Amino acid sequence: MKKLLLFFTLLCLMVSEAGAQAYRQASDISYTRKTDSYARERLKLDVYYPENKAGCPVIVWFHGGGLEAGNKEIPASLKEKGLVVVGVNYRLLPKVTVRETLDDAAEAVAWVFRNIARYGGDPAKIVVTGHSAGGYISMLLCLNKAWLAAYGTDADSVMMYVPFSGQAVTHYNVRKMQGIPPLQATIDEYAPIFWVRGDCPPLVLICGDREQELYGRYDENQYLARMMKLAGHKQTYLYELDGHDHGAMVGPSFHILESHLKKMLGN
Numbered sequence: 001m002k003k004l005l006l007f008f009t010l011l012c013l014m015v016s017e018a019g020a021q022a023y024r025q026a027s028d029i030s031y032t033r034k035t036d037s038y039a040r041e042r043l044k045l046d047v048y049y050p051e052n053k054a055g056c057p058v059i060v061w062f063h064g065g066g067l068e069a070g071n072k073e074i075p076a077s078l079k080e081k082g083l084v085v086v087g088v089n090y091r092l093l094p095k096v097t098v099r100e101t102l103d104d105a106a107e108a109v110a111w112v113f114r115n116i117a118r119y120g121g122d123p124a125k126i127v128v129t130g131h132s133a134g135g136y137i138s139m140l141l142c143l144n145k146a147w148l149a150a151y152g153t154d155a156d157s158v159m160m161y162v163p164f165s166g167q168a169v170t171h172y173n174v175r176k177m178q179g180i181p182p183l184q185a186t187i188d189e190y191a192p193i194f195w196v197r198g199d200c201p202p203l204v205l206i207c208g209d210r211e212q213e214l215y216g217r218y219d220e221n222q223y224l225a226r227m228m229k230l231a232g233h234k235q236t237y238l239y240e241l242d243g244h245d246h247g248a249m250v251g252p253s254f255h256i257l258e259s260h261l262k263k264m265l266g267n
Helices: 002-019 037-042 099-120 134-143 172-177 214-230 250-265
Strands: 023-030 043-049 056-062 084-088 123-130 158-164 203-208 236-241
Touching: 002 084, 043 099, 056 099, 056 134, 056 250, 084 250, 099 123, 099 134, 123 134, 123 250, 134 158, 158 250, 203 214, 214 236, 236 250
Parallel strands: 056 084, 056 123, 123 158, 158 203, 203 236
Antiparallel strands: 023 043, 043 084
């Protein structure tokens, strides 16, 4: 009896292991055609993907750090979910201008469209997202189509944009380079809200508690959401995570991202 029980236990373990999905990561892939030394050093990405699968949804993740710091990452909350996840580095202020940073981000997304199928990703199921500075970048790539168009990519080919606590006015560290203090808000060509349009893909705006967020981030997103709806965009969504500050809001935001992704995929 004991031998029979042991046999079935081992059989169950073998079946479980056979059904488990294995994942791999390809690291430090250069995505740029730029030739300056900082670009060659910095403009790399990581791809985390399930082995032997095709047609997977793709998450392009831009890290935070105020456009001045941070490094590419594969968020733990996105691992082992049947997703292909791309963590992107971009050049940082003040070594470069925000125009160069945004150009880097656009080049990275264009690389994903061209190359992600070889890692099992579906170019028709790409989600662009990120936290803080990464959210700001994803907003601008969504709303100002010129950035991706420069690399032969239509911003509307992205399935969905999900910025976590992105800045809707001109980023405060962009303003710092212009000699403007962080609490003096401006709206110029580097403000996502400047580019409000009613014909873009779904835009999911997620912020922490309005009383705990950084520099009124929720209020900016609320204004952006209102203007998008007035412009006729019917798939702008706004979430406020009560009790969560700028950093703490990241964890629960992944649940919102996944919920919208499942809805988009009809799951």
